[in-house]
Amino acid sequence: MSTLRTLSRYEETYRIIDMKALSISGGTMEVTSGASIHGSLAVPGDKSIAHRAIMVASLAPGKSLLRGLPDGDDVARTVCSVEKIGVGIDRDLPQPENNLVQPRNIVIEGGRDRMHPPSSPLDMGNSGTGMRLMVGLLSGFPWTVEFIGDQSLSKRPMDRIAIPLGKMGAVVTGHGGVGNRCHPPLVVVGGHLRGIDYAPPEPSAQVKAAILFAGLSADGTTTVREHVPTRRHTEEIFKIAGIPVRIDGDSSLGRPDNIYTVSVNAAEPSPFIIDVPGDPSQAAFFIVAASILPESELYVGPIYLGQDRTGFIEVLKRMGADLTIDATGGELMPLGYIKAGYSRLNATKISAEEVISLVDEVPILAIAAAVAEGVSVFEGLGELRVKESNRLEGTAKLVNSFGGDAHVEGDNLIIRGTKSLEGGEVDAHGDHRIAMAATVAGLAAVSGDHSIVTGYQSIDSSYPGFVNDLSSVL
Numbered sequence: 001m002s003t004l005r006t007l008s009r010y011e012e013t014y015r016i017i018d019m020k021a022l023s024i025s026g027g028t029m030e031v032t033s034g035a036s037i038h039g040s041l042a043v044p045g046d047k048s049i050a051h052r053a054i055m056v057a058s059l060a061p062g063k064s065l066l067r068g069l070p071d072g073d074d075v076a077r078t079v080c081s082v083e084k085i086g087v088g089i090d091r092d093l094p095q096p097e098n099n100l101v102q103p104r105n106i107v108i109e110g111g112r113d114r115m116h117p118p119s120s121p122l123d124m125g126n127s128g129t130g131m132r133l134m135v136g137l138l139s140g141f142p143w144t145v146e147f148i149g150d151q152s153l154s155k156r157p158m159d160r161i162a163i164p165l166g167k168m169g170a171v172v173t174g175h176g177g178v179g180n181r182c183h184p185p186l187v188v189v190g191g192h193l194r195g196i197d198y199a200p201p202e203p204s205a206q207v208k209a210a211i212l213f214a215g216l217s218a219d220g221t222t223t224v225r226e227h228v229p230t231r232r233h234t235e236e237i238f239k240i241a242g243i244p245v246r247i248d249g250d251s252s253l254g255r256p257d258n259i260y261t262v263s264v265n266a267a268e269p270s271p272f273i274i275d276v277p278g279d280p281s282q283a284a285f286f287i288v289a290a291s292i293l294p295e296s297e298l299y300v301g302p303i304y305l306g307q308d309r310t311g312f313i314e315v316l317k318r319m320g321a322d323l324t325i326d327a328t329g330g331e332l333m334p335l336g337y338i339k340a341g342y343s344r345l346n347a348t349k350i351s352a353e354e355v356i357s358l359v360d361e362v363p364i365l366a367i368a369a370a371v372a373e374g375v376s377v378f379e380g381l382g383e384l385r386v387k388e389s390n391r392l393e394g395t396a397k398l399v400n401s402f403g404g405d406a407h408v409e410g411d412n413l414i415i416r417g418t419k420s421l422e423g424g425e426v427d428a429h430g431d432h433r434i435a436m437a438a439t440v441a442g443l444a445a446v447s448g449d450h451s452i453v454t455g456y457q458s459i460d461s462s463y464p465g466f467v468n469d470l471s472s473v474l
């Protein structure tokens with residue numbers, strides 16, 4: 001039943017790849033600098049939207065069609081976990097043929113009536129989003145379910161969902177019990193939930209989503225309050241599936257008095273069709289590469305362009321990047337194309353509020369800052385310590401490994417720009433975004449320098465086709 005591959009997508013794709021600027025052997029990538037970026041590219045479907053679409057479709061009685069899912073391991077785990085609780089998955093659909101690594105089209109046949117407790121633990125692999133959202137969803141079922149994950153996921157904090165879901169009536173117990181040491185494996189005892197009104201202490205779209213998914217099974221209203229809205233994909237997918245969602249509050253950045261609230265009541269989604277838009281977080285690697293590699297020009301899209309995900313575009317524009325945005329519409333989910341060309345960049349300051357809209361783009365923005373004129377400051381990056389790796393320290397190390405000048409001060413990252421980076425050696429520490437940012441840093445080094453990135457299999461979790469896509473525009 002499980003479709004998790006014995007040979008990983010990464011291995012399938014790359015065992016034979018050896019390109020001019022990029023060469024892979026096992027889990028090690030060797031990068032030779034000196035190339036520029038040209039052409040056009042479509043990135044895989046958005047991971048955050050994909051997880052949510054799969055879960056909402058699983059609750060919808062009938063058939064939903066999901067096109068353009070990204071084919072990384074994280075989303076595959078979510079598909080397998082809903083399949084393990086009785087949701088029907090049809091993967092035998094015509095798949096697009098234009099890419100070596102293909103996005104997936106699937107039909108999901110959902111509905112509460114067909115769901116049953118899984119016969120073994122749900123293994124969410126490396127995916128914090130998959131685990132936190134599935135725990136929220138299954139909190140509303142009168143079952144006991146065990147969740148496990150890989151080494152990195154097993155260190156990630158789950159008290160942030162255990163506490164609010166506990167207030168709703170579920171019992172989520174992890175290693176270390178409930179409290180700030182609660183981490184996977186988790187045991188979730190779900191059941192009769194009641195709605196809560198909750199303001200998460202740390203800004204997190206995953207926490208908001210876990211609570212709202214639980215709210216679909218709760219008595220009364222469930223409300224989440226945020227000072228600055230985190231990505232709104234849960235709200236968007238709920239609306240697409242016909243679930244009434246009430247939203248109040250302004251969304252302007254930097255005004256802590258502006259509370260954004262989202263409320264739901266128990267509801268049954270309707271089946272839907274979705275074309276998952278391209279992932280802006282994956283596009284960011286190419287956009288930064290085109291911005292810092294001389295003589296580059298790249299078109300990328302269509303990607304999701306909602307304001308909670310495009311902070312990195314605003315930051316790059318502020319730094320002087322040559323970007324043109326072609327918004328092509330999309331009523332519930334704004335879409336568009338970006339044209340990026342090389343230009344000299346200047347340093348900038350990124351506030352803690354702004355970080356919420358670019359939380360996954362810090363490693364690649366740090367590479368842009370590393371070659372910019374002046375000192376850049378990224379404020380309020382404490383949450384990066386609990387990502388797939390300690391991404392705050394990892395990003396500083398990444399910049400310094402390539403001859404840059406970065407240090408951490410409290411929760412802030414300070415980067416003094418240098419004219420050019422040097423070839424370097426860095427371990428991705430199991431973190432896909434560090435691996436991809438390191439590849440761009442290697443390309444941006446002094447012409448002809450070689451760089452080594454170890455731990456490269458980590459890209460399998462989100463973007464197995466990254467090297468193919470990058471080499472197609474080099």
Ligand code: S3P
Binds near residue numbers: 204205
């Ligand atoms: C995500 C939310 C963010 C982000 C993660 C995906 C989501 O995490 O870093 O990659 O899909 O909700 P937090 O909720 O921890 O901020």
